Amino acid sequence: MTAETPSPLPLRERKKLRTRQTLIATALELFGAHGFDGVTLDGLCEAAEVSKRTFFRYFAGKEDVAMAPTQDLWTAFLDVLETGPADEEAARPLLALLVDRLAGAIARMPADGWAGRALASRRLAARTPSMDAHGLAFCDRTTRAALTVLDRRFVLDQPGTLRARLALDMLVSAFHQALDSWVAQPAGHTAQDLTHRLRAVAAELPQAVTAPATPRH
Numbered sequence: 498m499t500a501e502t503p504s505p506l507p508l509r510e511r512k513k514l515r516t517r518q519t520l521i522a523t524a525l526e527l528f529g530a531h532g533f534d535g536v537t538l539d540g541l542c543e544a545a546e547v548s549k550r551t552f553f554r555y556f557a558g559k560e561d562v563a564m565a566p567t568q569d570l571w572t573a574f575l576d577v578l579e580t581g582p583a584d585e586e587a588a589r590p591l592l593a594l595l596v597d598r599l600a601g602a603i604a605r606m607p608a609d610g611w612a613g614r615a616l617a618s619r620r621l622a623a624r625t626p627s628m629d630a631h632g633l634a635f636c637d638r639t640t641r642a643a644l645t646v647l648d649r650r651f652v653l654d655q656p657g658t659l660r661a662r663l664a665l666d667m668l669v670s671a672f673h674q675a676l677d678s679w680v681a682q683p684a685g686h687t688a689q690d691l692t693h694r695l696r697a698v699a700a701e702l703p704q705a706v707t708a709p710a711t712p713r714h
Contacts, residue, residue: 517555517565520545522610524562525617533563533625560631564622566606566615567632567676571639573602578646591647591661595668596699600692612688619680640665671698 506514523545527536538559542549556562577598606612622628640662647653647661675694679686 516547516551518607518610520547520552520555520562521565521614524559525614525621528563528621529617533559533621533628560628563625563628564618564632564635566611566618568635569611570599570602570606570615571635573605574599575639575642575646577601577605578643579650591651592664592667592699592702595664596671596696599668599672600695603688603692603695606688608688612686612691615676615691616680616686619676623680636669640669667702668699671695671702674698 520541524536524541527541527544536559538549538552541559541562542552545552552562556565561568578595581594581598581601606615622632643665644658644662647665648658651661653661672695675691675698678698679691679694682690
C-alpha cells in the first residue's frame with residue numbers, strides 16, 4: 498500500500514496540530530531528562546507554554562501524551578482499515594491484509610520527527626509501569642474497534658469472528674516484537690525500517706503456529 502498525500506489542513510487545524518506536537522515533544526524531552534514521575538503536569542504545561550485546560554483538550558493525562566506516537570499510529574491503522582479500497586480486499590488472507598494496513602498506517606506518520614518520538618516513548622515505557630498499564634488498556638480498545646470494522650466490512654460468522662480476533666492479536670504481537678527489535682538497534686530508527694521489521698516478523702507467524710515442540714532427551 499502506498500501512502501496517500503493528505504489534503505492541506507485549514508489554518509486552525511494546523512495550529513492545533515502544532516500545539517499537540519509541541520506538547521508531545523516537550524513531554525518526551527522532559528520525561529527523558531527527569532523520568533516520568535519526576536515531571537509534574539504543571540511543569541510540563543509551563544515548559545510547553547500552554548495552560549492545563551489546553552493540555553486536557555488534547556490528552557487525558559501524562560501517560561496519554563507519553564504514548565501519543567504509537568497511539569497515533571494505531572488510530573491511523575483503524576482509519577486505514579476502515580477506508581482501504583474494497584477491490585484490494587478480495588480473496589486475501591486476513592492476516593496479510595492487516596499487516597499491509599498497519600504498514601500503510603506507519604507510512605502515514607509525520608516524517609518530521611515521528612520516528613524519534615516513537616523511539617523515546619517506547620524507551621520510556623520500558624521503565625514506566627503506569628505507561629505499560631495504559632498501553633494495555635489502549636491496545637484492548639483498539640483491538641475491539643478493529644474487530645468492529647472487520648465485522649462491518651467482511652462476512653464473519655462466529656468462527657470467523659474468533660479468527661479475526663486471533664489475527665488482530667497476532668498483528669499486535671508481531672508489531673511489539675518488531676518495535677522492540679527496532680528500539681534495540683543502535684542506529685537507523687526510521688519508519689521504513691520499522692515497516693521492514695514488521696513484515697519480517699509477520700512472515701514468521703505461520704511457522705510459529707506449526708513449529709514442532711520436540712522434547713529434549
